[in-house]
Amino acid sequence: MAHKDKRVQVILEELASSSATPGGGSAAALAGAMGAGLVGMVCRLTIGRKRFAAVEDELRGVLNEAEALRLRLTNLADADTQAFDQVMAAYRLPKETQTEQAARQTAIQSALQGATQVPLETARACGTVVKLAAKVIENINPNALSDAGAAALLAEAGLKGAQLNVAINLADIHDPIFIQETQEDLRIILSGTDQEKERVFAYVLEHV
Amino acid sequence: MAHKDKRVQVILEELASSSATPGGGSAAALAGAMGAGLVGMVCRLTIGRKRFAAVEDELRGVLNEAEALRLRLTNLADADTQAFDQVMAAYRLPKETQTEQAARQTAIQSALQGATQVPLETARACGTVVKLAAKVIENINPNALSDAGAAALLAEAGLKGAQLNVAINLADIHDPIFIQETQEDLRIILSGTDQEKERVFAYVLEHV
Numbered sequence: 001m002a003h004k005d006k007r008v009q010v011i012l013e014e015l016a017s018s019s020a021t022p023g024g025g026s027a028a029a030l031a032g033a034m035g036a037g038l039v040g041m042v043c044r045l046t047i048g049r050k051r052f053a054a055v056e057d058e059l060r061g062v063l064n065e066a067e068a069l070r071l072r073l074t075n076l077a078d079a080d081t082q083a084f085d086q087v088m089a090a091y092r093l094p095k096e097t098q099t100e101q102a103a104r105q106t107a108i109q110s111a112l113q114g115a116t117q118v119p120l121e122t123a124r125a126c127g128t129v130v131k132l133a134a135k136v137i138e139n140i141n142p143n144a145l146s147d148a149g150a151a152a153l154l155a156e157a158g159l160k161g162a163q164l165n166v167a168i169n170l171a172d173i174h175d176p177i178f179i180q181e182t183q184e185d186l187r188i189i190l191s192g193t194d195q196e197k198e199r200v201f202a203y204v205l206e207h208v
Numbered sequence: 209m210a211h212k213d214k215r216v217q218v219i220l221e222e223l224a225s226s227s228a229t230p231g232g233g234s235a236a237a238l239a240g241a242m243g244a245g246l247v248g249m250v251c252r253l254t255i256g257r258k259r260f261a262a263v264e265d266e267l268r269g270v271l272n273e274a275e276a277l278r279l280r281l282t283n284l285a286d287a288d289t290q291a292f293d294q295v296m297a298a299y300r301l302p303k304e305t306q307t308e309q310a311a312r313q314t315a316i317q318s319a320l321q322g323a324t325q326v327p328l329e330t331a332r333a334c335g336t337v338v339k340l341a342a343k344v345i346e347n348i349n350p351n352a353l354s355d356a357g358a359a360a361l362l363a364e365a366g367l368k369g370a371q372l373n374v375a376i377n378l379a380d381i382h383d384p385i386f387i388q389e390t391q392e393d394l395r396i397i398l399s400g401t402d403q404e405k406e407r408v409f410a411y412v413l414e415h416v
Contacts, residue, residue: 009212015245018252024358037223044226146376150232150369157365161358168354168416208376
């Protein structure tokens, strides 16, 4: 069953269980999905109010983007579990003969690349959620300020959590070009998001 | 229906909807609950391994505490929604006569105190989750390092998200003693947790 179809209590129990999946990668994606959801709520609580008529078009654009990111991150929570399950399955392949050993190594490397690309996409989507929260923070219904702040905080935590999952899988990957490209992608995704999150957090504390 | 009994997709849709609840406070509690769950998983993936026999008793203690915090934070997600619904109900009370106005003000202040205490408890529980992750980080199954890191990140984001919800409700509270006590509680809860989270994060990046 997809994580999104499970009851909240069940997914929390599964995170806590001794099974390696779902783990930090899926939790990071779900934190990002909650952040995206909150950005959507903040937009909806602002759109239609006279005071914010001048930014309504911008908020509608942010709302659409946030909703797409919420769905994307919800699906990435499942993709993360599946990708890591494939890594574990590859490690369990037979390794008696040289042929088996070579096939197993190829399968492990391929699965590890998949299990790196999924949290990289989670990091990318979470980073965009942080930027959306930062984009709207000065032009929203003041009653929703703490929700916009929570959105930035949860999405930033999802980004950093995904970063750790990229790092732990990348450590076992041999292809130097894949490693270099992934690190470069991650560097771009991380660039400025922590400062954006801090700016949102400080703005909320100053204006509540 | 309690949030914990809803499907993941449904709670995410509710966060994104134009209804003010569930909002950032409930999302913060759920992020903390995911963090607590991950601390539990990390302990379970380590307990029973010969290499970590010396710390097994400590890990069992952390596991029990993490599991209690996971349940507590799951319930706080619901309590946050209920507490904020009461605030909105108090604001909707009649205010025609002076008697009604006085009763409404009393109800608003009482509801606001409730809606402040719930995220304060969320912050406290999240802070403890961060500390548990920091306590075990050097003595866990290395395969679970990124999960322990994600746990600290999500719980710290839950703590800061809850802090913003304390702040936004505290801004409308009149009782100076309640304000002072809450700020002092929050100061103690926040003390050192950001550094603990950073230490866990750096440790994971260095050791994967």
